[in-house]
Amino acid sequence: MINHLIIGNSAAAIGGVEGIRRSDRENPITLIAEEPYPCYSRPLISYYLEGKVAENEMGYRGADFYAANRVEARLGVRAQRIDPDRQEVILETGEVLPYDRLLIATGSRPVTPPIKGIEKKGVFFFNKLDYARALRQYVSPGSRCAVIGGGLTGLKAAEALVHLGARVLVTDISSCLLSSILDPAGAEIVKRHLAGSGIGFQLGVPVVELAGDSRVEGLIFADGGSKAVDAVIVATGVRPNLEVVSDTGVDVGQGIIVDNQLQTNLPGIFAAGDVSEGWDIVLQQRRVIANLPNAYRQGETAGRNMAGEKVVYPGGVALNSVSFFGLAIATAGISNSEDAGVEAVRYLKEAEKIYRRLNFREGRLVGYICIGEISRVGILTALIKSRTPLADKRQGLLKGDFGLVDLPEEVRLSWRWERGELTWRF
Amino acid sequence: MSKRVICKEDVCIGCHLCEINCITAHSSYPHDIWKAFKLQKERPIARVLVEEKGETSFALSCRQCREPECVKSCLTGALRIDPVSGVVVLAQERCIGCWTCIVSCPYGAIRPSGGKRMVAAKCDLCQGIREVPACVAGCPNDALELADGREE
Ligand SMILES: Cc1cc2nc3c(=O)[nH]c(=O)nc-3n(C[C@H](O)[C@H](O)[C@H](O)COP(=O)(O)OP(=O)(O)OC[C@H]3O[C@@H](n4cnc5c(N)ncnc54)[C@H](O)[C@@H]3O)c2cc1C
Numbered sequence: 001m002i003n004h005l006i007i008g009n010s011a012a013a014i015g016g017v018e019g020i021r022r023s024d025r026e027n028p029i030t031l032i033a034e035e036p037y038p039c040y041s042r043p044l045i046s047y048y049l050e051g052k053v054a055e056n057e058m059g060y061r062g063a064d065f066y067a068a069n070r071v072e073a074r075l076g077v078r079a080q081r082i083d084p085d086r087q088e089v090i091l092e093t094g095e096v097l098p099y100d101r102l103l104i105a106t107g108s109r110p111v112t113p114p115i116k117g118i119e120k121k122g123v124f125f126f127n128k129l130d131y132a133r134a135l136r137q138y139v140s141p142g143s144r145c146a147v148i149g150g151g152l153t154g155l156k157a158a159e160a161l162v163h164l165g166a167r168v169l170v171t172d173i174s175s176c177l178l179s180s181i182l183d184p185a186g187a188e189i190v191k192r193h194l195a196g197s198g199i200g201f202q203l204g205v206p207v208v209e210l211a212g213d214s215r216v217e218g219l220i221f222a223d224g225g226s227k228a229v230d231a232v233i234v235a236t237g238v239r240p241n242l243e244v245v246s247d248t249g250v251d252v253g254q255g256i257i258v259d260n261q262l263q264t265n266l267p268g269i270f271a272a273g274d275v276s277e278g279w280d281i282v283l284q285q286r287r288v289i290a291n292l293p294n295a296y297r298q299g300e301t302a303g304r305n306m307a308g309e310k311v312v313y314p315g316g317v318a319l320n321s322v323s324f325f326g327l328a329i330a331t332a333g334i335s336n337s338e339d340a341g342v343e344a345v346r347y348l349k350e351a352e353k354i355y356r357r358l359n360f361r362e363g364r365l366v367g368y369i370c371i372g373e374i375s376r377v378g379i380l381t382a383l384i385k386s387r388t389p390l391a392d393k394r395q396g397l398l399k400g401d402f403g404l405v406d407l408p409e410e411v412r413l414s415w416r417w418e419r420g421e422l423t424w425r426f
Numbered sequence: 427m428s429k430r431v432i433c434k435e436d437v438c439i440g441c442h443l444c445e446i447n448c449i450t451a452h453s454s455y456p457h458d459i460w461k462a463f464k465l466q467k468e469r470p471i472a473r474v475l476v477e478e479k480g481e482t483s484f485a486l487s488c489r490q491c492r493e494p495e496c497v498k499s500c501l502t503g504a505l506r507i508d509p510v511s512g513v514v515v516l517a518q519e520r521c522i523g524c525w526t527c528i529v530s531c532p533y534g535a536i537r538p539s540g541g542k543r544m545v546a547a548k549c550d551l552c553q554g555i556r557e558v559p560a561c562v563a564g565c566p567n568d569a570l571e572l573a574d575g576r577e578e
């Protein structure tokens with residue numbers, strides 16, 4: 001008998017279960033999760049907050065998932081540490097669970113920025129259901145809410161709060177929204193759209209302190225300015241949850257270092273998802289890629305290898321797709337770099353809020369920004385992942401209604417889409 | 427093992443009838459083209475898409491991949507492989523229109539539905555609507571074929 005043990009209960013962990021069960025229907029799987037809920041779709045918490053999705057509609061998988069996959073789910077208990085020598089995981093309750101194959105899928109948590117008074121009442125992070133629940137209690141129509149961090153998570157929170165009737169201010173150190181994925185031209189469109197939907201902005205000045213006694217009452221900015229608020233949402237990035245591997249000998253960089261089979265340096269121990277530092281196909285280096293498709297794919301690959309298959313994950317790519325008040329934004333790979341060597345071609349229709357930027361390097365597509373028109377951009381993602389040479393077929397890909405027909409003939413035919421053979425896709 | 431619709435590129439003349447038949451099949455009047463186009467308020471999009479350039483034309487629909495990027499990427503679990511038929515199916519009521527599947531599908535075979543509640547839409551092989559997919563049944567040139575298996 002082989003004991004499969006999984007720490008975590010989100011995209012990477014679920015991928016792990018499904019990966020194991022592709023070939024191993026027999027051996028037991030135990031799953032340990034800190035959050036006391038069956039697996040839910042984390043990105044849905046903003047939809048829950050605004051009331052678009054009910055709590056019982058948030059499941060990432062159906063209610064019978066654990067039973068159908070014969071998983072013993074231990075929900076609401078934290079794994080304290082791993083003992084690789086004895087092949088055991090020690091829970092916070094003191095209970096000890098043995099494993100033969102271990103998947104660490106502990107994900108990430110919000111960074112706490114250096115802001116005075118951040119522990120005050122009325123300050124929330126926004127990465128799990130409990131925060132969304134608490135916010136729903138705390139915020140009412142007319143509440144003044146400040147979101148610190150104009151990234152994807154912060155802006156999703158801001159959108160939901162507007163739908164709840166709150167008055168929302170978004171602040172960021174950067175003068176650009178979504179600065180990790182957009183360039184100034186793209187960020188400007190998004191900002192104009194969000195401003196038109198009722199969100200206020202204070203960009204380019206850091207918040208240094210949260211005013212108020214025990215409860216937050218205001219923001220204080222580095223330039224001395226201030227702003228009265230009732231609630232603050234902090235969304236300034238995430239970092240991997242690495243506690244379980246401290247002092248274990250598991251190699252760690254920014255995240256847990258894994259090879260292309262998602263295995264760590266220690267035999268039998270795998271890691272996947274936001275906690276791992278895996279391969280980035282575009283950058284051709286290891287790094288933490290914190291998005292859900294990558295988490296699932298890594299988890300699934302880890303699971304298959306835990307079950308004894310030998311499968312390789314060619315690597316992930318930074319990939320984001322998000323809509324705010326109906327405006328679709330998709331980015332992938334090297335999206336906003338101004339580096340020499342990256343050649344950008346652009347198409348901008350400012351009034352219509354349409355922007356497309358394709359980045360090429362050495363005749364290959366390495367990244368894109370698509371705003372407003374996202375139909376079929378998966379073709380672009382595939383061109384990036386497969387590192388297909390594109391020579392001078394660039395302009396066709398800029399059109400909003402581009403298609404396979406716009407690819408170079410030899411690429412389109414090697415795609416062999418009519419038979420569905422994916423020779424180009426690793 | 428699922429079937430899927432394939433197109434013979436050298437036979438397809440780009441007449442777009444497959445799109446018309448697909449729209450009809452996914453409307454409230456699946457057997458009446460006129461009603462589907464004249465009476466239906468929110469017209470569904472065609473899940474098959476004809477691409478053309480010069481003499482080249484082909485109708486593209488979902489490959490029903492065995493390792494579907496769309497399913498693996500779906501943020502909510504709305505997409506899955508139907509364990510019985512093998513068809514890649516979308517539970518529209520669970521879809522939030524985040525378009526992560528769209529940025530993941532290598533063929534551009536899943537697209538926004540249009541309409542008030544924008545969700546993803548893709549070929550379902552007319553499961554539960556008709557025996558042979560409407561696009562295949564209606565192609566005047568026999569360019570479309572319901573083929574067996576997936577050779578990925
Ligand atoms: C509001 C929001 C919106 C998002 N939107 C998108 C989006 O549009 N597209 C996208 O691709 N990604 C999005 N993401 C990111 C996406 O949710 C993550 O990349 C993905 O959830 C990572 O999955 P994971 O399984 O690696 O880890 P996580 O989802 O972080 O889950 C890890 C789990 O492990 C548990 N855990 C941690 N430590 C322990 C321990 N010691 N013992 C037991 N359990 C433990 C945690 O409680 C948690 O439940 C969003 C995230 C948020 C918060």
Ligand code: SF4
Nearest residue numbers: 488489491494496531
């Ligand atoms: S929508 Fe695209 S990725 Fe999904 S099964 Fe169809 S062809 Fe494959």
Ligand code: SF4
Nearest residue numbers: 500521522524525527
């Ligand atoms: S648009 Fe719908 S089907 Fe596509 S990934 Fe998002 S939730 Fe899933």
